[in-house]
Amino acid sequence: MDTTTFRGQTRLVVPAQMSLEVLGFLRDRGFDLLVDVTCVDYLEYRGAKQRYGMVYLLASTATNQRLTVRVFVDDPEPTVASVVPLWASANWLEREVWDLFGIRFSGHPDLRRLVMPEEFTAHPLRKDYPMQGRGERHNFPILTREDG
Amino acid sequence: MAIASDPRPLVSDAARPDAARSEDYLWTLNFGPQHPATHTTLRLVLKLEGERVVDALPEMGYLHSGFEKIGEHLTFNQYVTVSDRMNYISPMANNVAWHHAVEKLLGIELTPRCKYIRTIIAELARISDHLLCNGAVGLDTGAFTFFLYGFYQREVIYDIFETLCGARFTNSYTRVGGVSQDFTPLVIEKINTFLRTFPKTLDDMERLLTRNRIFVDRTKGVGVLSKADAINGGASGPVARASGVTRDLRKDDPYLAYEDFDFQICCASSGDCYARYLVRMQEMRESLKILRQALDNLPGGPVNVGIDQRTALPTKKQVYSTIEGTISHFELSMGNRGFEVPCEEAYAATEAPNGELGFYVVGDGGESAYRARCRPPALLHFALFPQLIRGHTLSDVVAVLGSLNIIAAELDR
Numbered sequence A: 001m002d003t004t005t006f007r008g009q010t011r012l013v014v015p016a017q018m019s020l021e022v023l024g025f026l027r028d029r030g031f032d033l034l035v036d037v038t039c040v041d042y043l044e045y046r047g048a049k050q051r052y053g054m055v056y057l058l059a060s061t062a063t064n065q066r067l068t069v070r071v072f073v074d075d076p077e078p079t080v081a082s083v084v085p086l087w088a089s090a091n092w093l094e095r096e097v098w099d100l101f102g103i104r105f106s107g108h109p110d111l112r113r114l115v116m117p118e119e120f121t122a123h124p125l126r127k128d129y130p131m132q133g134r135g136e137r138h139n140f141p142i143l144t145r146e147d148g
Numbered sequence B: 001m002a003i004a005s006d007p008r009p010l011v012s013d014a015a016r017p018d019a020a021r022s023e024d025y026l027w028t029l030n031f032g033p034q035h036p037a038t039h040t041t042l043r044l045v046l047k048l049e050g051e052r053v054v055d056a057l058p059e060m061g062y063l064h065s066g067f068e069k070i071g072e073h074l075t076f077n078q079y080v081t082v083s084d085r086m087n088y089i090s091p092m093a094n095n096v097a098w099h100h101a102v103e104k105l106l107g108i109e110l111t112p113r114c115k116y117i118r119t120i121i122a123e124l125a126r127i128s129d130h131l132l133c134n135g136a137v138g139l140d141t142g143a144f145t146f147f148l149y150g151f152y153q154r155e156v157i158y159d160i161f162e163t164l165c166g167a168r169f170t171n172s173y174t175r176v177g178g179v180s181q182d183f184t185p186l187v188i189e190k191i192n193t194f195l196r197t198f199p200k201t202l203d204d205m206e207r208l209l210t211r212n213r214i215f216v217d218r219t220k221g222v223g224v225l226s227k228a229d230a231i232n233g234g235a236s237g238p239v240a241r242a243s244g245v246t247r248d249l250r251k252d253d254p255y256l257a258y259e260d261f262d263f264q265i266c267c268a269s270s271g272d273c274y275a276r277y278l279v280r281m282q283e284m285r286e287s288l289k290i291l292r293q294a295l296d297n298l299p300g301g302p303v304n305v306g307i308d309q310r311t312a313l314p315t316k317k318q319v320y321s322t323i324e325g326t327i328s329h330f331e332l333s334m335g336n337r338g339f340e341v342p343c344e345e346a347y348a349a350t351e352a353p354n355g356e357l358g359f360y361v362v363g364d365g366g367e368s369a370y371r372a373r374c375r376p377p378a379l380l381h382f383a384l385f386p387q388l389i390r391g392h393t394l395s396d397v398v399a400v401l402g403s404l405n406i407i408a409a410e411l412d413r
Helices: A016-028 A090-101 B017-021 B067-071 B080-084 B091-106 B112-140 B143-163 B184-209 B212-218 B226-232 B238-241 B273-296 B316-321 B323-334 B377-385 B386-391 B394-404 B408-412
Strands: A002-005 A009-014 A033-041 A052-059 A066-073 A079-080 A104-106 B027-029 B043-049 B052-059 B347-351 B356-362 B371-375
Touching: A009 A016, A016 A052, A016 A066, A016 A079, A033 B017, A033 B316, A033 B347, A033 B356, A033 B371, A052 B356, A066 A079, A090 B043, A090 B377, B067 B080, B080 B091, B091 B112, B091 B347, B091 B356, B112 B143, B112 B273, B112 B316, B143 B184, B143 B408, B184 B212, B184 B226, B184 B273, B212 B273, B212 B316, B212 B394, B226 B238, B238 B273, B238 B356, B238 B377, B273 B394, B316 B323, B347 B371, B356 B377, B356 B408, B377 B386, B377 B408, B386 B394
Parallel strands: A009 A066, A079 A104
Antiparallel strands: A002 A009, A033 A052, A052 A066, B027 B043, B043 B052, B347 B356, B356 B371
């Protein structure tokens, strides 16, 4: 495992198959607060080896220490273990990452889209999803007055 | 599970396992997305057994506008206009949070005066947010006068912001390495007037509602969040502190000028709607203490980082009257010059009125963020909602929802 520090923030890079074990270990060692779960798509990033970098921001309510845990996964079928068994707060945060980045969380109890509608097919925060101009509207059913 | 922790005895068929299996007789009530008591566009699908809420399914996304995607295309200074629209109840706090994270990434150290000014506006934003949140809880439980008292004082704070930067609602006040306008004597005078007059209104408000029998009955013991659940569920801010989590980033992870001030963290232990109301009321008094100390000790000197460092946009006067200002402004506005952004990532959080508002900013050397993740406090609070409402009555929905202070624009981004 690889540790780096930037502006006083310590980061720990964990192999994907070990993420749940390591995060569980860290939770039992005092990092009881999961502040955030998010993801970065490194598609166009210079020097990036793997496409998706999961970010787990941990904090301790007792010592106020913070720790960032990074887990890198790649196409196709990017999957990481869900941390919902460790922290309830991960539930919606992981749903949001699934929704916007298309990362699957194995063991998640309720992996539905969170902010986009259920019919939506793409993952908009990926770097290959354009800022504008795709026109997703044709994917949605058109309801007329007769249908209602 | 929350049914068991309900302080009131629940005489309900739904509690019996054999009855719960056939849920046919349960009502399904659609609450929102357009409902005055949701305050913003969010939706709850409630399963009711008579007037009891058996389960609640929160739905969100009605206000999703792709703020994080926009953050990858706007420059660090431009994105502040979008941050205004996240928690629009206290836009100044969002401005401060966004540029706090950007400055952490860029490694910019602010001037003392700027730190104080940002602290002052962040605390004013906290007061205005708490006024609206508590006012809305009062409004939803039937105390209209209380709401008007709060909203009148919000107007006074809007007025201060208008004098400060010209905008009342969407302030976009901060800049990388500074703020858009320095404090003028008029602004300081207006804040001083507010500091003089507001405590009296706050006393009036407390006398109106804090011991009001109807209000206490509606909020006490309703929506109880235990300390363990608050930590496990990622609650922050007044919601967590009302449950006994003594965590406040202003003390625990001091940023800006908070280290210099003498103030206290307001906590409660019961974790119900009433405790959240009390914590917010008390926090306004602590904010007043911070404001008074900050105004009395407001340092002089420049407000923005110097033009030589090329990190803050120079003022109009500097641009038009000095060659350094002209060059600096030109370079910062050019796409291929601008800030020196490291290929790194940083997370910085502030104690926003609602809780921990953080930004995870990834830089790739370009003029805009490679990724601008916003960690909204409301998202985690809204996820706690079903747990808080199970076993309570339909009329408690508005009390719990109001006390969590969920702002859909921040929730959905």
